């Protein structure tokens with residue numbers, strides 16, 4: 255079985271940036287970009303215009319940006335495998351990586367498998383229904399789209415993300431409703447106060463969206479009061495899930511330390527995980543920032559950490 259110096263798992267901004275740096279450092283990295291697990295490129299593949307990635311004053315489409323990341327990683331000699339990693343064995347080095355068709359060993363690993371925004375199975379919210387036609391899981395990515403302008407917008411959730419996204423959406427929507435299943439926000443006090451005081455934000459307590467209706471795009475939602483069971487149909491231009499993210503770590507089967515919500519734990523200020531020789535970058539280890547630019551930055555850090563670690567281990 256082939257042994258490589260470095261295998262990178264994941265193909266978002268973190269993984270491809272790690273690959274660019276590692277390839278330029280002559281580590282001949284292999285990158286598993288996934289296949290059934292989602293499109294190569296990660297979460298940016300499901301957004302339209304990216305306007306906050308530096309270097310693109312006119313904006314860039316998420317898929318175009320990721321195609322360029324990928325091409326740049328390939329240009330310096332990254333071997334990209336279009337398959338999922340099903341499991342890894344971190345019990346001894348070189349670590350074993352089992353892809354859906356390729357098995358390989360690696361002296362060092364970078365985990366950059368990202369996180370998936372949680373969605374709810376609401377009638378009308380699915381793929382082939384209004385998903386990405388008014389229903390999204392990222393207000394910051396999609397909120398500025400014309401379909402949301404001056405329309406009532408609904409954010410589902412009660413945490414800091416829901417509040418932050420609702421406040422962000424007040425720039426675009428005519429009114430923003432936070433639909434929360436309880437009668438109290440989970441968000442931090444300061445954030446909660448900001449939402450509660452905001453003239454354009456209205457709380458729908460003890461509520462859940464039961465159904466999303468529309469034609470080409472979202473037009474109305476049916477909101478259920480989960481205490482009384484009453485239903486109300488409201489005019490709507492968009493529905494935003496903000497109920498948290500799930501880091502993609504299933505294939506690790508508990509071999510790396512995670513925090514309470516499943517994010518990989520790294521030594522602060524570095525990309526070192528709980529296992530020597532295994533580094534983590536991007537959203538899989540970042541419950542806080544979760545931006546393409548921060549993911550790319552930590553991908554660079556992971557490649558530099560891995561390179562230095564390999565050198566210290568005498569693996570040239």
Ligand code: NAP
Nearest residue numbers: 411412413414415416418435436440496497498499541542
């Ligand atoms: P979160 O704190 O886990 O909140 C998730 C929210 O979604 C909760 O209010 C929860 O309701 C609701 N929810 C979960 N599952 C649901 C379901 N099946 N149906 C309906 N509602 C559901 O997640 P988050 O808001 O994404 O925040 C994640 C972490 O990032 C937190 O530590 C947060 O403080 C941090 N963060 C910080 C900032 C900031 O400081 N600017 C911004 C964003 C995020 P319940 O309350 O009833 O459980």
